[in-house]
Amino acid sequence: MVKFYNSLSRRKEEVTCDENKRVKMYSCGPTVYYYPHIGNFRAYLFMDNIRRVLKFNGFQLDGVMNITDVGHLTSDADEGEDKMLVASQREHKTPWEIAKFYTNIFMTDAKKLNIDLPEHIVPATSVVDEMIEFVQALLDNGYAYETSKGIYFDIQKFPEYGRLSGMDINEKLAGARIDVDEEKHTPYDFVLWVKAPKQHIMQWQSPWGMGYPGWHIECSVIGDKFLGEHIDIHTGGVDHKPVHHENEIAQSNCRYAHEVVKTWMHVEFLQVDGGKMSKSLNNIYRIADLEQRGFTAEDFRFFYFLAHYSKQHNFTFEALEMAKNTLKSIKNLAKEHKNGSHSVNTSKFEEEFLQSINDDLNMPKAIACVQKMLKEERSRDVYNALMKFNQVLGLNFEETEEIPDNIKAKAEARWLAKQNRDFAAADALRNEISSLGYEIKDAKDGYEILKN
Numbered sequence: 001m002v003k004f005y006n007s008l009s010r011r012k013e014e015v016t017c018d019e020n021k022r023v024k025m026y027s028c029g030p031t032v033y034y035y036p037h038i039g040n041f042r043a044y045l046f047m048d049n050i051r052r053v054l055k056f057n058g059f060q061l062d063g064v065m066n067i068t069d070v071g072h073l074t075s076d077a078d079e080g081e082d083k084m085l086v087a088s089q090r091e092h093k094t095p096w097e098i099a100k101f102y103t104n105i106f107m108t109d110a111k112k113l114n115i116d117l118p119e120h121i122v123p124a125t126s127v128v129d130e131m132i133e134f135v136q137a138l139l140d141n142g143y144a145y146e147t148s149k150g151i152y153f154d155i156q157k158f159p160e161y162g163r164l165s166g167m168d169i170n171e172k173l174a175g176a177r178i179d180v181d182e183e184k185h186t187p188y189d190f191v192l193w194v195k196a197p198k199q200h201i202m203q204w205q206s207p208w209g210m211g212y213p214g215w216h217i218e219c220s221v222i223g224d225k226f227l228g229e230h231i232d233i234h235t236g237g238v239d240h241k242p243v244h245h246e247n248e249i250a251q252s253n254c255r256y257a258h259e260v261v262k263t264w265m266h267v268e269f270l271q272v273d274g275g276k277m278s279k280s281l282n283n284i285y286r287i288a289d290l291e292q293r294g295f296t297a298e299d300f301r302f303f304y305f306l307a308h309y310s311k312q313h314n315f316t317f318e319a320l321e322m323a324k325n326t327l328k329s330i331k332n333l334a335k336e337h338k339n340g341s342h343s344v345n346t347s348k349f350e351e352e353f354l355q356s357i358n359d360d361l362n363m364p365k366a367i368a369c370v371q372k373m374l375k376e377e378r379s380r381d382v383y384n385a386l387m388k389f390n391q392v393l394g395l396n397f398e399e400t401e402e403i404p405d406n407i408k409a410k411a412e413a414r415w416l417a418k419q420n421r422d423f424a425a426a427d428a429l430r431n432e433i434s435s436l437g438y439e440i441k442d443a444k445d446g447y448e449i450l451k452n
Helices: 038-057 084-090 095-112 123-142 169-175 215-226 240-255 288-291 298-305 317-338 347-358 364-371 379-393 405-419 423-435
Strands: 001-007 011-014 021-027 060-068 120-123 144-146 150-153 190-195 212-213 232-237 261-267 271-272 313-315 438-443 446-451
Touching: 001 144, 001 261, 021 038, 021 215, 038 060, 038 095, 038 232, 038 261, 038 288, 038 298, 038 347, 038 379, 060 169, 060 215, 060 423, 084 095, 095 298, 120 123, 123 144, 123 190, 123 212, 123 215, 123 240, 123 379, 190 215, 190 240, 212 215, 215 232, 215 240, 232 240, 240 261, 240 298, 298 317, 313 317, 317 364, 317 379, 347 364, 347 379, 364 379, 364 423, 405 423, 405 438, 405 446
Parallel strands: 021 060, 021 232, 060 120, 232 261, 271 313
Antiparallel strands: 001 011, 144 150, 150 190, 190 212, 438 446
16 A cells, blocks of 8 residues: 655545556646756656656556746746746747757756656647636636736635645735735736737737736646546645645636645755755755766765655755765675575565555665665575665666776786785775775675776
């Protein structure tokens, strides 16, 4: 039985599926206006973790992720310029060129992280007609209204607004200051469609004149188009709960007159050095930044497993170094078990691993189970169990790296010196090899060269 924490009901619930054991899952995707950073990728590793655990349990995934290439204003509260236009002006490119460039970078980094991407990846600009139809339906049913600036959702028509985040909207409305937009019924009404000025680069014809969609509408529409009006799981960052996901719930549930999403799942923030990531602090790191410091995307992938998704995870380079070394140790032990000759019953470890991942993705406990199993006598049974677990972990245990000829020559010279009992020369060569980024692991009948 797989149980995940549902942010809406505030309890762990069993994952359900249709008669084909299919789970329909929607994940909020990137806004492709700038380089994705490691904080962003915690959300996509979270998505990957859910997908792999469900597949491990025999479920079939029908997943969708949006690409926001229009409509995301610089404020979640529908204020400021469209982020794509800001990037367009900054880089002197068209919004479409911006979207293509940063989408490609996101996909490249996602591949490095071995993220299991959803079956459907959908740019917002590809479903504008469907968005217009969705907005029109809300207008026709009395849930939206038109102003000189656009079409807005009337949150007073949805009494359950605020249920996801625990916000009492009536209290907020009672204490709200006068909103600068006097045409809005309440300050918290959100935009579905923006009426664009003539000079606006991205705009489409609609029943309300030329314009472009708001940010929140795209997820409801893309989810509906590819998954229908009943979705099992919806994922995103914890920052989406109070605005973006509240708005999704309101517009979707009103459009279809029932609860569209069953389970909402949210991943907590990734902190850096105990605080928020900030350009002013110069601590917003990309995968490329980690690589420049001698780490790999896989090191960061493993780092993700060391804290529960519902807890803030503090990133430091010291912590990443520890994760890198732990992963290296696991891989070295895996090689030893691959060639092991003992017989080990791994059933208790397999049961513990399964219970860990199925209990709301308890990956720290799952990793502890892996480390405990690897302490067993060297056995192919252990290696086979690890490979089974790796359907969830998504690590590369078969990597091969060609050892440079000069390192091989020094290693052989060291071995000969050791055989001749010239231990001073052997130690000097070992230190020299280590300074070049490699280490020698001696065995009874030879040695192995490993990269540090």
